[in-house]
């Protein structure tokens with residue numbers, strides 16, 4: 001069995017690649033970072049160090065690496081004979097992955113079992129987004145190519161921080177993981193991924209993950225940065241940040257209970273587990289990594305505005321979520337392009353234009369006025 005995985009970064013090596021390896025797949029990593037591809041090509045194995053309670057080392061082997069920028073033909077060739085394709089590149093990069101999968105499907109023999117495609121990104125319906133890009137590219141050929149693949153949305157959860165200098169291709173991760181995959185598309189022939197669970201309706205799972213783990217994480221990062229903390233664990237040790245994260249997560253839990261019927265006690269237990277994960281003192285995770293790309297995180301269907309709009313429509317509290325939005329606007333980073341772009345937009349656009357462009361909220365939407373006021377206050 002063979003799996004081609006796009007994005008050999010933190011979660012790619014530290015989670016998706018690890019589980020695919022443990023499921024018996026020969027792995028082909030595809031990335032555009034030449035030093036990373038070279039390092040993987042030169043390595044026979046790498047070690048995933050799980051740090052924190054119950055953590056152990058896991059060794060990943062039987063992999064190769066291809067640079068998709070330098071050798072797209074080799075990537076297409078690998079996909080033509082693969083069983084599974086996964087991605088962990090970031091939601092905005094999926095449009096650059098689509099041409100490779102389309103090229104691979106063109107080469108794929110009709111009698112092959114359908115290629116199983118799963119985008120493992122922090123976004124609602126990421127695989128649907130990838131398939132949409134592919135369909136657009138394939139044009140009239142799409143019905144033929146689409147018959148050669150199945151597409152399943154997934155929700156992946158494991159905190160994989162940025163890796164320290166000199167770690168090579170080894171990865172430090174938390175012991176916890178969860179991978180939920182839509183079962184419907186597979187018609188019985190599911191990929192062999194130990195520890196993954198298959199669900200008929202992914203909607204509640206991905207929203208529970210994105211609007212709890214990622215909303216809470218973003219809140220810890222933005223409030224933590226405002227309080228001068230560098231590590232996520234340090235941010236959580238600050239009583240005010242902790243109170244802010246807890247308040248925000250109570251709001252998203254109330255929404256998830258109302259919308260999907262999760263039990264109140266189950267959501268409380270889920271929150272406790274997540275807060276413990278954030279507090280893991282052995283995990284070198286930073287507010288800079290977790291707060292990266294604030295324009296994506298402030299967009300309409302993402303972890304802050306997404307649940308805030310739905311909570312407001314139900315008459316639920318959104319004060320905590322809006323405090324996180326306020327802190328996000330103050331976020332600064334020397335490394336992150338989007339953060340600098342956000343600061344530039346705050347300087348150049350008026351509050352109404354910024355609110356519309358960044359959050360997707362329109363005048364007349366329930367939260368538009370409150371968000372616009374937060375933006376205006378930031379600009380004054």
Ligand SMILES: NC(=O)c1ccc[n+]([C@@H]2O[C@H](COP(=O)([O-])OP(=O)(O)OC[C@H]3O[C@@H](n4cnc5c(N)ncnc54)[C@H](O)[C@@H]3O)[C@@H](O)[C@H]2O)c1
Nearest residue numbers: 007008009010011031032033088089090096121122159160
């Ligand atoms: N790190 C985590 O804790 C975590 C957990 C769950 C989900 N995710 C999601 O996984 C995705 C990746 O996150 P990450 O933390 O691993 O980021 P990362 O930056 O460590 O890895 C992304 C990798 O994608 C590569 N890449 C960029 N453009 C590419 C292209 N066109 N083709 C092939 N590879 C390309 C980069 O070179 C990099 O190696 C994001 O969507 C993120 O939200 C991350």
Ligand SMILES: O=P(O)(O)OC[C@@H](O)[C@@H](O)[C@H](O)[C@H](O)CO
Nearest residue numbers: 122156157158159160214217290
């Ligand atoms: O990857 P992002 O930028 O969408 O979000 C940053 C973190 O919240 C995220 O990477 C988490 O560590 C991860 O989603 C945990 O499963």
